[in-house]
Amino acid sequence: IQALQISENKIIKTKMLSRACFRQFSASIRRMSSTNIVETNIDSGTGFATVTLSQPPVNSLDKNLLTAITDRFKKLSDDSSVTGAILTSKFDGKVFSAGLNIVDMFQKSDDHLGEFWGMVQEWYLTIQGFPKPLVSAINGHAPTGGCAMALMSDYRVMVEGKTIGLNETLLGIVAPFFFADLMIAAVGRRHAEFALNNGYLYTSDEALKIGLVDEVVNLDQVVPTALKILTKMTKTPQPAYQVCKNFLRKETMDTLRNDRAGDIAHFVGFVQQPNVQKAIGGYLQALKQRKK
Numbered sequence: 001i002q003a004l005q006i007s008e009n010k011i012i013k014t015k016m017l018s019r020a021c022f023r024q025f026s027a028s029i030r031r032m033s034s035t036n037i038v039e040t041n042i043d044s045g046t047g048f049a050t051v052t053l054s055q056p057p058v059n060s061l062d063k064n065l066l067t068a069i070t071d072r073f074k075k076l077s078d079d080s081s082v083t084g085a086i087l088t089s090k091f092d093g094k095v096f097s098a099g100l101n102i103v104d105m106f107q108k109s110d111d112h113l114g115e116f117w118g119m120v121q122e123w124y125l126t127i128q129g130f131p132k133p134l135v136s137a138i139n140g141h142a143p144t145g146g147c148a149m150a151l152m153s154d155y156r157v158m159v160e161g162k163t164i165g166l167n168e169t170l171l172g173i174v175a176p177f178f179f180a181d182l183m184i185a186a187v188g189r190r191h192a193e194f195a196l197n198n199g200y201l202y203t204s205d206e207a208l209k210i211g212l213v214d215e216v217v218n219l220d221q222v223v224p225t226a227l228k229i230l231t232k233m234t235k236t237p238q239p240a241y242q243v244c245k246n247f248l249r250k251e252t253m254d255t256l257r258n259d260r261a262g263d264i265a266h267f268v269g270f271v272q273q274p275n276v277q278k279a280i281g282g283y284l285q286a287l288k289q290r291k292k
């Protein structure tokens with residue numbers, strides 16, 4: 001009887017403990033109401049938000065995903081309980097992001113292109129202007145706009161064996177000035193000129209050598225490594241961090257802010273050229289046929 005009572009007490013204690021643990025766990029991870037293409041979890045212990053891009057198949061940045069990411073980062077900026085963020089992809093081991101959605105640039109009206117580019121501008125201004133520490137956990141390929149998005153963060157941890165770069169020229173298009181400036185800021189003018197002129201796509205190890213990414217690790221270490229560095233970054237006095245980040249990034253952002261309409265007109269005029277449309281169409285077809 002005594003033995004039974006002891007084991008019953010143990011069961012009750014275990015049940016109480018697991019309920020307490022569950023309460024603690026559910027209190028510490030808050031899921032933000034979010035569209036299912038941008039999943040966001042906030043750890044209420046650390047204040048770290050994990051933003052996971054989840055638009056199949058390759059997180060290509062169409063109007064929906066651009067808007068969802070922009071809205072999410074605006075909310076995280078305004079949420080005083082959030083101390084920093086990690087940006088990653090649901091398609092780990094495959095793709096971080098395939099960059100801007102090429103379909104949105106092919107055989108579209110001027111109005112469609114203008115609206116699309118306005119969203120690209122807003123996405124850039126919001127992530128680049130995100131005032132808190134932001135670490136990219138690049139867990140798959142990151143060509144073109146995917147690379148630009150990673151460059152907007154303050155630190156990049158990349159999985160081994162994938163590729164990253166601003167390789168627009170290979171498609172017959174040219175990276176906009178605000179993408180080019182991201183690359184120059186990370187790797188310096190010499191490497192940036194080589195990378196952009198030749199549309200060079202770097203392996204993770206090559207990217208590490210030129211400073212395009214800060215660490216290369218195996219897949220299961222990408223997010224934990226990102227969290228470790230985020231912990232360090234959030235220990236810097238944050239008013240100073242924000243002021244510093246803002247003044248280092250302000251010039252290029254202001255150039256864009258001061259002439260958004262001109263930049264849109266420039267994009268539309270460039271993309272609508274027959275030879276550019278031909279190149280985009282050919283590239284789209286090649287992408288589709290790669291599988292066959």
Ligand SMILES: CCCCC/C=C\CCC/C=C/CC(=O)SCCNC(=O)CCNC(=O)[C@H](O)C(C)(C)COP(=O)(O)OP(=O)(O)OC[C@H]1O[C@@H](n2cnc3c(N)ncnc32)[C@H](O)[C@@H]1OP(=O)(O)O
Binds near residue numbers: 103173267
């Ligand atoms: C003088 C100054 C001028 C200024 C000009 C101003 C502006 C112009 C600049 C515009 C800037 C553009 C920046 C960009 O971001 S352009 C985007 C280019 N993106 C790419 O080149 C990436 C292409 N994709 C890939 O390389 C691969 O998909 C991958 C990311 C490596 C993943 O490979 P994998 O896992 O094998 O997947 P699939 O290739 O089979 O793709 C699945 C599916 O998705 C379609 N797709 C892939 N990428 C895109 C994309 N970016 N947009 C739209 N669709 C994409 C692909 O076609 C497959 O579709 P299906 O399943 O239907 O075949």
